[in-house]
Amino acid sequence: MKATGSNTVQVAKSIKQEVDNLNKTLPPGVQITTVVDTSKFIQQSINNVIQHSMLGGALAIIILFLFLRNVRSTIVVALVIPISVIATFTMMYFGNQTINMLSLGGLALGLGSLVDFSVVVLESIYRYRQNGHGIIEAAKLGTAEVGTAVTAAAATQVVVFLPIIFVSGLAGILFKPMALTVSFSHIAALFAALTLVPMLSSKLLKNVSPPDETLPQGKTKNPTIHFGRFIHRLTDYYGNILRWSLGNRKKTIGITVVLLVLSLVALPFIGTEFIPSMDQGEISVRLELPTGTKVEETSKVAAELESLAHHNLKEIERIFTTVGSGGQLSFLGVGSGHIASIQIKLKPLDQRDISTAEAAEKLRLAMSDIPGADITVTATDNSGGPGGQPIDIAIYGDDLEVLNQLGDLLVEVVKDVEGTRNVTNSLAKANPEIQVIVDREQASRYGLSASQVLQSVRIAFDGQIVSRMRTGDDEVDVRLSTPDDSKSLDKLSNLTIVSPTGAKVPLSVVASIESHHAPMEIRRTSQSREVRITADVSGRDLGSINKDIKAELDNLALPEGYVVTFGGQAQDMADSFKDLGMALMLSVVLVFMVMAAQFESLFQPFIIMFSLPPTFIGVVFGLGVTGHHLSVPALIGTIMLVGVVLNNAIVLVDYINTLRKRGYGRNEAILEAGPIRLRPILMTALTTILALLPLAFGTGEGSEGQAPMAVVVSFGLALSTLITLVLVPVVYTIFDDLGKKLSNKISNISLSKSNKTV
Numbered sequence: 214m215k216a217t218g219s220n221t222v223q224v225a226k227s228i229k230q231e232v233d234n235l236n237k238t239l240p241p242g243v244q245i246t247t248v249v250d251t252s253k254f255i256q257q258s259i260n261n262v263i264q265h266s267m268l269g270g271a272l273a274i275i276i277l278f279l280f281l282r283n284v285r286s287t288i289v290v291a292l293v294i295p296i297s298v299i300a301t302f303t304m305m306y307f308g309n310q311t312i313n314m315l316s317l318g319g320l321a322l323g324l325g326s327l328v329d330f331s332v333v334v335l336e337s338i339y340r341y342r343q344n345g346h347g348i349i350e351a352a353k354l355g356t357a358e359v360g361t362a363v364t365a366a367a368a369t370q371v372v373v374f375l376p377i378i379f380v381s382g383l384a385g386i387l388f389k390p391m392a393l394t395v396s397f398s399h400i401a402a403l404f405a406a407l408t409l410v411p412m413l414s415s416k417l418l419k420n421v422s423p424p425d426e427t428l429p430q431g432k433t434k435n436p437t438i439h440f441g442r443f444i445h446r447l448t449d450y451y452g453n454i455l456r457w458s459l460g461n462r463k464k465t466i467g468i469t470v471v472l473l474v475l476s477l478v479a480l481p482f483i484g485t486e487f488i489p490s491m492d493q494g495e496i497s498v499r500l501e502l503p504t505g506t507k508v509e510e511t512s513k514v515a516a517e518l519e520s521l522a523h524h525n526l527k528e529i530e531r532i533f534t535t536v537g538s539g540g541q542l543s544f545l546g547v548g549s550g551h552i553a554s555i556q557i558k559l560k561p562l563d564q565r566d567i568s569t570a571e572a573a574e575k576l577r578l579a580m581s582d583i584p585g586a587d588i589t590v591t592a593t594d595n596s597g598g599p600g601g602q603p604i605d606i607a608i609y610g611d612d613l614e615v616l617n618q619l620g621d622l623l624v625e626v627v628k629d630v631e632g633t634r635n636v637t638n639s640l641a642k643a644n645p646e647i648q649v650i651v652d653r654e655q656a657s658r659y660g661l662s663a664s665q666v667l668q669s670v671r672i673a674f675d676g677q678i679v680s681r682m683r684t685g686d687d688e689v690d691v692r693l694s695t696p697d698d699s700k701s702l703d704k705l706s707n708l709t710i711v712s713p714t715g716a717k718v719p720l721s722v723v724a725s726i727e728s729h730h731a732p733m734e735i736r737r738t739s740q741s742r743e744v745r746i747t748a749d750v751s752g753r754d755l756g757s758i759n760k761d762i763k764a765e766l767d768n769l770a771l772p773e774g775y776v777v778t779f780g781g782q783a784q785d786m787a788d789s790f791k792d793l794g795m796a797l798m799l800s801v802v803l804v805f806m807v808m809a810a811q812f813e814s815l816f817q818p819f820i821i822m823f824s825l826p827p828t829f830i831g832v833v834f835g836l837g838v839t840g841h842h843l844s845v846p847a848l849i850g851t852i853m854l855v856g857v858v859l860n861n862a863i864v865l866v867d868y869i870n871t872l873r874k875r876g877y878g879r880n881e882a883i884l885e886a887g888p889i890r891l892r893p894i895l896m897t898a899l900t901t902i903l904a905l906l907p908l909a910f911g912t913g914e915g916s917e918g919q920a921p922m923a924v925v926v927s928f929g930l931a932l933s934t935l936i937t938l939v940l941v942p943v944v945y946t947i948f949d950d951l952g953k954k955l956s957n958k959i960s961n962i963s964l965s966k967s968n969k970t971v
Contacts, residue, residue: 225252248533248556254493255313257561262317262908262919269904270294273328276899280444280892282437285417286339292413293331293405300401301394308397310390319391320398329857329897330363330406333864336893338414352415360407362867365811367403369863370856371396372803376796377852385792387488388849395853444895448888451938455887458939459880465943469936473826476833483833484842485756487603487786489917492569494530494559495593496576498522499552502586504645506551508537515553518580518588522557525579526572528565531558556593569593574751577634589635591749603755604633604748604762605781609741610774613732616640619775620744626769627746630761632753639736639745646731647705649724656723659712666723669710747781754842759783786845793848800855801825808863816948817866823944824862827936828854828929835928839909841921850925857901857926858933861894862941869945879949883942891938898934902927 215224232245239245274294278287301320302312310316338355346354374392377385458465498518502511515534523529537550559565559572567575569592577590606623610616620638627636649670651663676694683689706721720726736743750758759779766777801822808818832851836843868890872882908923 222252222256225250248531249495254491258491258918259313259317264907266317266320266904266907268907272903272906273900276903277328277332277896279437279440280896281335281339282441283339283418285419286335289410289413289417290328290331290335293328293402293409296409297398297401297405300404301398304397304401305394308393310393313390315387316390316394319394328402328900329860330367330402331410332896332900333359333363333366333893334406334410335414336896338411338418340889342418348418349415351418352411355414356407356411358871359864359867361811362864363406364403365808365867366856366860366863367399368807368811369804369859370399370853372807373800373852373856375803376799377849379799380789380792380796388845391849444892448891451891452884452888454939455884455942458943459883459946462943462947465939469827469940472830472936476830479833479837480843483836484754485786485790486754486842486844487782487789488845489841489921490570490592491917492562493593494562494565494569496557496559496569496573497591497593498555498557498576498580499589500555500586501588502551504551508550511551511553512536514583514586515555517583518555521579522555522576525575526557526559526567528560528567528572529557530560532556533558570751574634589637591635602747603750603782604636604746604759605779605783606746606762606766607738607743607778607780608746608771609738609743609776609778610772611742613640613735613742615772615775616742616744619771620746622769623746623766623777626765627748627762630758630765632750632758633762634749634751636746636748639734639747640732646729648727648729649720650727651724659716659718659723660714661710661712661718661723666710666720670708670720673708755783755786756842789845790848793845793852797848797852797855800852804855804859808859812867812870816952817870820941820945820948821859821862821866824858824933824937824941825855827940828858828933830936831929831932832925834932835924836921838928839920839924841924844921846918847921847925850922851929853922854926854929854933857930858937861898861934862937864894864897865890865938865941866945869942879946883945887938887942894934894938898930902931 215221229247232247236245274287274291277290278284281287298320305312305316334356337359338351341351341355342348374396377388377392379385380388500511500515500518502514515536519532519534522532533556534553535555536553557576559569573590573592577588580588580590604627606627608616608619608623610619617638617640620640624636624638624641627633649667651666653663656663656666672693673695676692678690679693680691681688682691706719706726708720709717710720710723712718736745763779771777805818805822808821809815812818828851832847832854835841836847841847865886868886869882872886873879877885905923905927908919909927910920
C-alpha cells in the first residue's frame, strides 16, 4: 500500500525494481510475480488521454490549414497550443495540482478551445490583410475589432467553472482539478491570443491567400482549393437561409421549440448513472460453501471454477486463487476454510473483443449451477471512482429478527427487478456461535462462580500463559492448553472443571451449551439497528433500476417503527445531480453577469443566452446516438459547454453591433455579419469538435471516464452552432423590435406628460 500523498506509479515502479532484484537471488523454480498492480491501469489511462489529445490537436491543426490555406497562418495558431499547454502546467504547479487522468482530461477537453480565441483574432487580422491593409496595421485593427468579444468569451468560459468549487461529495472531489485545469488553459490561451498572435501575424503574414471570391477556377488537385470553394458555397447557402429566417421569424422559433420539446421527451430514455465504470480487465469471484466445509473440499470447488473460467473465457491472462484463511473459531472447524476468492486478470483491452462487464456476466451464468455454493462474480473497479454499491437500501428498526425477515423480503423484491445482480442481505452473513450459559445456582452448590466456569472454558480453548522462557534478548511465552482433540463441540460439554473443594465437575452440569448463528456485525444509525440490502447492476442504467425498485417498495406495508432509505451510488448520484444542477444554473447567472458588464447592456446578453437551449438538443442527441447515459461527467461537460457555446454567439452579436455603429441598418448588418463571421465560427467549432472526437469515440483504458464529457461537448456544440447561426439573429431582431416599442411608449408617455404641463 502506498503512503498518503505518494505517487502510485512511482511507488509501483520502485517495487517492481526491487522484485526484479529479488528474483535474481531466488533458487530455480521459484519466482515472484505480480498479482495486482493498479499503477498499470493509471499509466495506460494517462497515455491513452495523451494519445487522444495529440490526435485531436493534429485534427484541429489540419482543419485550420484547410480554412486558412496558408502554412504561416496555421503556424501562428498552432504555436498557441504548446505555449498555452506549458503555461497551463506552470499554473497547475503553483496551484498544487498534479498531472492525472482528470487534469489531463480537462486539458484535452479544452484543447480545441485553446485555439478558439487565436482563430478569431487571426481570422480578423487575415481578413484585413486580404482587404489590402498593411501587415502592422492589419494586426492592430484586426485585434482591436474582436478583442472585446474574445475577452468576453474567455471570461464566460472561466467563470462557468467557478460554481464547481462549491460542489460537494465525490463529484466535487473528482472534478475540481479538471475545472481548475480548464480555467488555467483558457487564461493562458486568451493571453496568447491577444499578444502572441498579433505579434506573430505582424511577422509572418507577409503573403496571404486571395479571398474566397477570387479562388482559382477550373480543375485542381489542391484540397485547400476544393475546401475553399465548399466554404464559399456554404457561405452563400447560409446567407440565403439567414435571409429566409429573418422573413419567417415565427417558423424559425417554432422549429427550435419543437426540437427542444422532442429532446425533453427523449431524455427519460437516455438513462442515468453516477460515474461510468472503467474497464480494468479484472474480475473477482467469491466462493462460499456451507460453514464447516474443509479446505480440501473448498479447493476442489475453486479448481472447478477455474476450469469453468478457462473454458468460457479465452481472454484470460492469469488466475490467482486463495482458499480459506484462519479465524477466531478455526479450532472448532468453523473458520473460513469454506471461503475462496479467485482474481481473474483479462488480457489488455486491445487484445480482446469482450468487455470486463460482459465477461463477468458470462462467468456469472456459467457458475450459477454449482450446487450448495454461494458464488459472487463482480467486475473490479479500482479506478478511484465510486466505492459504494450501486444499490444500497437500509431498513431501520429495533428488532433484529424482524429486520432480518424484512431484509429477506427486500432481497426477493430487488432480485425480481431486471438488471440487478449479487443481491445480499447484511444480516444473512452470520457466523456459528457457541453460547455457554452458566447456571449460577447449580454452580454455587459446587463452590464455583460464573467467572470461574467461563475462565476454565477460556483456558481450555485459548490456553493460559504460565511462564516465560528467555532466549538471549527475547522472551517466549509458555502457554498451557488442553489437547487439540478435546476442543471439538462434542467434547465441550464433558470439559472438566475443578471446584475449590477438589471435586471434578463436567461443564454440562453447571452450564447449558447452545449453538446458533449470529450476525457478523450489528449496525446502528441514530441508535436504530439497521439491515442493508446491496446489489450490483448489469445491462441497465442505475437510474432506471433504482426507479423500479422504489416503485416496488412503495407497494410494501412495513411494520410500524420501521423505515426504508436509499444510499449507495444511487443516493450519491441524486446528490451530485442536484449539486451540479445548481452549479449549472449558477454558471448561467455568472456568465450573464460577465456579459452584461462586458456589453454594458442587459438586452445583448439575454439575446446571446438563446444559444443555450439548442445546446440541450445536441446533448440529448449525442448521448442517445452513442449509447452513453446521463452521468456526472456528462453534466460536467454540459457546464463546460455553456461557456464554449456562448463564444460563437458573442462573436456574431458583437460584430452585428460593430456594423450598426458603422451606419448599417439592422437587417443589413445581420446579413453582412452572418456570412463574414461564419468562417471563424466554423473554424472554432470544428477545431473544438475534432479535438474531442478521439476522446468521444476512442477506446482503451480509462476512455469510459472521458467519453461522456467529450460526447456532450462535441455534439452539443455541433447542433448548437448550426441552430445558433440562425436563431440568434432572429432573436436579435425580435428584441430589437421590442426595445423600439418600449422606447416609443416611454417617449409617448413623456410627450403626453409634457403636453399636459404646457
